[in-house]
Amino acid sequence: MxxxxxxxxxxxxxxxxxxxxxxxxxxxxxxxxxxxxxxxxxxxxxxxxxxxxxxxxxxxxxxxxxxxxxxxxxxxxxxxxxxxxLPGRKRELRRARPGSPGTPLSVLLLNVLQENEDHAAVLARIRDSDADIVFLSETNARWRAALAPLEADYLHTFLLDKEDHNGLLFYSRHPVTRTQERYLCQDHVPSLTMDIDLAGREVRLYCIHPRPPRPRDDTQHLDDELMIVADELREQHRPALVIGDFNEVGWSWMVKEFKQHGGLCDPKRGRGLYNSYGAKSPFLAWPLDHAFATPHFDLTRICRLRPCGSDHYPILYGFHLRPGP
Structure with missing residues (x-):
């Protein structure tokens, strides 16, 4: 035997x-x-x-x-x-001290899963999070209509509903001073570049959802999109966040190169994996949803919220923008 x-x-x-x-x-x-x-x-x-x-x-x-x-x-x-x-390892983004000067900014990320029909659960998670910025992916016209009540709480929006899992919905409590709908590598895969006014300071947000490695989407496009964003980050010195479902884990060579080239910090380092994909199959779970930050920010929290019908968990980040020019 x-x-x-x-x-x-x-x-x-x-x-x-x-x-x-x-x-x-x-x-x-x-x-x-x-x-x-x-x-x-x-x-x-x-x-x-x-x-x-x-x-x-x-x-x-x-x-x-x-x-x-x-x-x-x-x-x-x-x-x-x-x-x-793993918890206890060196952190790239330090924890904000209570009462320290600066401006808080909370960001909620969720790939809703286009086929998901539990709109009420998604709406409840968003409201419970009380986030300043909400960025959702895989949102079609049905999702845009179902989440219309959010527009009363978030006065600044960019609602790009699309089929084929390519829709993006962006909600902000802070004024949006500039919005760009962009197709950096593939004409069917959008991204958003937003400038928001955060207590008088301009913060750049890159909201992305590249396609995963699979036969019908060459991984070159995933790599190129990240490096285009990294190149732009090197040319500007304002506070910035790159957020969304990357369809990549933080320890992949591509994401590490993107992060280093763009001068970004990964808040999860030294704090935990925070697996965001795998809500329907916990053993096959890994962290695909990220919020990378420039060193202008400290961190107040990372929370993985309860599932809401999607194959992704909602991930809530709390940032603290330090005072500066």
């Missing part, structure tokens, strides 16, 4: 090593990049299989040592990717 099980452990080791290494190759091939998402899940599977293998089989020959090395390498690569996000 143990002899029959041994090939299974070999296959798990080979898969784990491939899943760990494939996303490191900086390729645009979608089926190699998708393995970057489930770093935590890969760690758990490899750790459990390794422990079981050591309990069942003697260690001694070269074949066993090679297999254990494959497990160790795959496990280490995946663990190192998520390590900076």
């Amino acid at each position: 143990l002899a029959l099980l041994e090939p299974v452990f070999v296959l798990i080791g080979v898969w784990g090593l491939f899943a760990a290494l494939a996303p490191k190759l900086r390729t645009e091939i979608w089926w190699m990049r998708i393995w970057v998402y489930g770093r935590l899940q890969t760690c758990l599977i490899l750790f459990a299989a390794l422990g079981l293998y050591l309990a069942l089989y003697p260690v001694g020959d070269i074949g066993t040592a090679t297999l254990l090395m494959a497990y160790a390498v795959g496990l280490s690569i995946c663990a190192l990717d998520i390590w900076p996000y």
